[in-house]
Amino acid sequence: MAKVNSCFKGVFAFFNILFGIAGAVLLALGILVHAFYHETEEFNNMIMGVVFLYILGGITVFISFLGAYGAYKEKKWALIVFCAGMTLGCCGLLRIAILLMVSRPEVKSQVEEQLRSAIPLDEANQDLKRVAEIFQTQLKCCGIFNGYQDWGSHIPNSCLCPTQYQETDKCERVESSRLEAMKAKNFLEQLISDSDNLVYKESCFPIILKHMDNYFDTTLGIIFGFATMALIGIIMSLMLICQIKGHRMAAPVIFSVNPSPPNYSKLYSTQS
Structure with missing residues (x-):
């Protein structure tokens, strides 16, 4: 071997x-x-x-x-x-x-x-609306390219800034007449009463592009x-x-040493 x-x-x-x-x-x-x-x-x-x-x-x-x-x-x-x-x-x-x-x-x-x-989003089909709202909820953004204006006169709940973001630059003010009725009515009433109708300021498309770039980079890296x-x-x-x-194993070379002297034969000459 x-x-x-x-x-x-x-x-x-x-x-x-x-x-x-x-x-x-x-x-x-x-x-x-x-x-x-x-x-x-x-x-x-x-x-x-x-x-x-x-x-x-x-x-x-x-x-x-x-x-x-x-x-x-x-x-x-x-x-x-x-x-x-x-x-x-x-x-x-x-x-x-x-x-x-x-x-x-x-x-x-x-x-x-x-x-x-799909712009304006409030006139898009239900599938695109659902995808846009998923983006907004997960990425904390509003609209695709132009912020809340992409939604026309019906801004969904997913655009609204939660309380912890209202004092940051992640939010911008929008007129209350353009806000769609929310399921969490108490939260909406508080916003209206305080005149703090705030939605996410950043549009979703730049964030989507960033995630796409990360996906491509990760995939290429793998x-x-x-x-x-x-x-x-x-x-x-x-x-x-x-x-x-x-590395082949070579056949071994065997040396034989004979300590005894060789046998000699005596030569006789025949005389005529």
Whole structure:
């Protein structure tokens, strides 16, 4: 059997453990998303992402196991398959990263165009109104591009500044005649009586863009991280394959030493 540096095998095994943990995390994330959202309407939009997590996580775990097996047993075929899988994975990840970088401005432009078509929001369909109010509640903003003016004469509850923000620059004053009736009537009456009809000052679109940029940056970081790990795996597996191929055990040369003198035969000459 070929002799491979045991220290290098240990480093390669540790690398495969890390790679396998990363794949297990992707599988766990896919399972969690599936478990929490499979009965919701949003799951139909998530199904492709969940399937992608399952496939990527499963392949990652399998490839890492194959690499660890090939290194431990010093099997060239396993390391060759591992190297080929890493090469394909690295190329695929880099292609996805390039597509994301190229499509990034286009996606942002399409989102902006779709949101602008919904102005004024009080005349938009119910689905767009619901999405806008979700944005406003979660991002603490009002309107999409021009603040509360995007809502026309009907400003929803989600635009109102809560008490803790009323003394900050996050809020601006709006006439009470433009406020829509709130479910929390006591809170609204207090605002009207105090003439402090305040809504969130910042529009939602800049915050949405910031979150989109964070999403793209995070996704690209994960992709480049996996691509870097794949490249390291390719280099290490090639080094192991070369060690297994180059360190062949040579056939031993046996020297035999005979301490006794050679046998001599006495020559007789025959005289005629």
